[in-house]
Amino acid sequence: MSGATTPETTPTSTPGRVQAVYFTLLVGNTLAASFIWGINTLFLLDAGLTNLEAFAANAFFSIGMVVFEVPTGVIADTLGRRVSYLLGTVTLATTTALYYLLWVWHSPFWAWALVSVLLGLGFTFFSGAVEAWLVDALTATGYRGSLEQVFGRGVSIAGIAMLLGSTLGGVVAQATDLGVPFLMRAGVLVLMFVLAALLMRDLGFTPAGRTNPIAATRQVLVASVKYGLGRPGVRYMMLSAMFTTGVGFYVFYALQPYLLELWGDDGAYSVAGLAAGIVAGSQIIGGLVAPWLRRRFRKRTTSIILSISVSAGILVVLGVNRSFWVALALLVLWALIDAAAGPVRQAYLNDMIPSSQRATVLSFDSLVGSSGAAVIQPVLGRSADVWGYPFSLALGGLVQALAVPFLWLSRRSGEAADVATTADSAPEPPA
Template sequence: MGFVPQLRAGTDSEAMNPAARKVQRIYLTLTLGNTLAASFIWGINTLFLLDAGLSNLEAFAANAFFTAGMVLFEVPTGVVADGWGRRVSFLLGTATLAVSTLLYYLLWQLSAAFWAWAVVSVLLGLGFTFFSGAVEAWLVDALHFSGYDGALETVLGRGQMISGTAMLIGSVAGGAIAQATDLGVPFLLRVGVLLAMFGVALWLMHDVGFTPEHSARPLQATRAVLAASIENGLKNPPVRYVMLAAPFTAGVGIYVFYALQPFLLELFGDRGAYGIAGLAAAIVAGAEVLGGWLAPRFRRLVRKRTTVLILSGAVSAVILVALGFTREFWVALVLLAVWALVAEVGTPVGQAYLNDMIDSRQRATVLSFASLTGSSGGVVVQPLLGRAADVYGYSASLAVSGVIQLAAVPFLYASRRQRAAADEAHGR
């Protein structure tokens, strides 16, 4: 398999030429707009589903159908990104997500049956799969083409900081707007911003450093790219073990993020305080900003990237167990902030680790395949933990989620033992 040329040592200011700066600006603009649009509902999504008449089991089952949609469509949309272009994939994602979000709003208005929520949740998953892998692949190839000579963690960390800032603004605004109006208005705001981002991407985003390979036979292309992604992914031991860890970390992460909304309202003592639910997402967003800033700095303190990943996975799991035994609202907020920060420090490092082991021709598809493995965990974990919340309460479900996440650590250690060059790489 081919590898991305390794970043050599050097400061980011020396490496970031004008062309690379332009690529970075476009990437950060797309990240800002998309995350802002998405995050309007992140602080109140579970409350929105419960308000529509769904039980905890049904609400998290709806989320599971969302992740099932991601599992189902990750590879086909990866083929779109690698075969038709990352720009085309991004545009399709904004359009699909805008339409499916509007349908979600209509289901809430109609107090629709669960099956309708399941169908539209799958469409939401489809929308997000057009983004997963495509934007990151576009960035890495465009930076390589522009002659960028710095660390991937630096740019990816900045992207995470911008994403966290947008999430902070969007989640707080979404919670405040929901409390001032109703739970449906943030969904309409998301639709409006997504339509605006369609225009921005149409204007700014162009595939550079990558030539799409169009195919007149999409099913044959899907099989070929899937085979290549398996060859470069599951059959590549250090990548395979990271993928096998993903169902535990990603599956738990999705559940915890949405379960924190009703959990904090329960501790706070006012189930109508939607601003508090937005606060949970805002804390995660702030941790994302700080984690993106800390990631490249923490990375320089250790020799291997997997050290960061193992510590991040283990410590955040322990914090979740502690959070499950917490009965004080303010203590829960502190533990939430620490959990999110520890988890977010590992995100850019993990992204850089995978990207340095993937060939450019299958980058979007392999990254999408990696996302697929994480989403598959969410399909199973969310309804199980949602049912645990129905029977034993949110606290118990959070403690159980921490135990489940610990199962990822042995796989990350197995990846470390493969001694991949990317594990010690500091530059391209």
């Protein structure tokens, strides 16, 4: 293809090298993000926000992702996925520094809402683009293994980075203050900008080039509808994310104050960091289990439906539990199931999407999930204010269960990807 990067001139000329670069970017992103995962809710509450305002701030982050998914999708499809990634690191480093300043100044809620929207902008540069870059580059370099294996390894490697980052973030916060992990995050993102500039090249994909922004946005929307909402298997899988994404975000961050409440010491920030670390450890195991899980069932949707159903039940049990150690055990199981099923879902979606629309549709999938998160998180946060964290977790489990009918409809669509195992590009869907 004219303008395409050839394998001989890139650091990603083999499937192994492609995966090495992907894992490097994944480790850096996860490490940077996880510094604050164990203490984010405590950070917001320490800044003077209520539970409702703290989770509303998270909801504005989701709103930012909804608003900017299409524009950043245009950037990924017209200027390249490498450019999109680089812009994401710069945006996230800047907005993370702003978050720190809002905490220092004890700023009003409207300021948190604004910066949270901009944080969402930063993450939209990553969503879709990096995963699409990986799958296209693997296909271009002749990879013929299962996508579950690559995504599963990615989950495990990210889990190791999360274990280190979240635990370190909690320990550093307790030794210094809640703001230092945010400064650490900004610093690592700057480093990732440099590494991506040196290592990442668009391979197996030729950027469309500069074009009229309005026309490009319209093309992205048309492609999203045609290859996303227009294809039953993809449509119902994306719609299920409206219920699972928001609940997942809420549970992860609500577990911080919930576990501290069970522990009996509101200042034990290392406990909150340890909780995030336990999730990370479960991800390490879950990512390795993903290929095994895929082989246990003929259809990918079987394992996805089972995982969503069981994890929803775990949340209900967490809602009635009053033991710290039982909560940790349930948290491990919840994270393990989620980590094992995640790569299966990624592989299923990618096998249904043509290469030229991959970043667009994956971004649209993220947009749908963020739309649900923008509503679900503040609702569950408000329920925590009124009835407590246990009730909000049980309610979250019931909300997540609403995803199961949509997953069943995706299964009923009879997509070939439900039983596919290779990284071959998906064929054009029938008109």
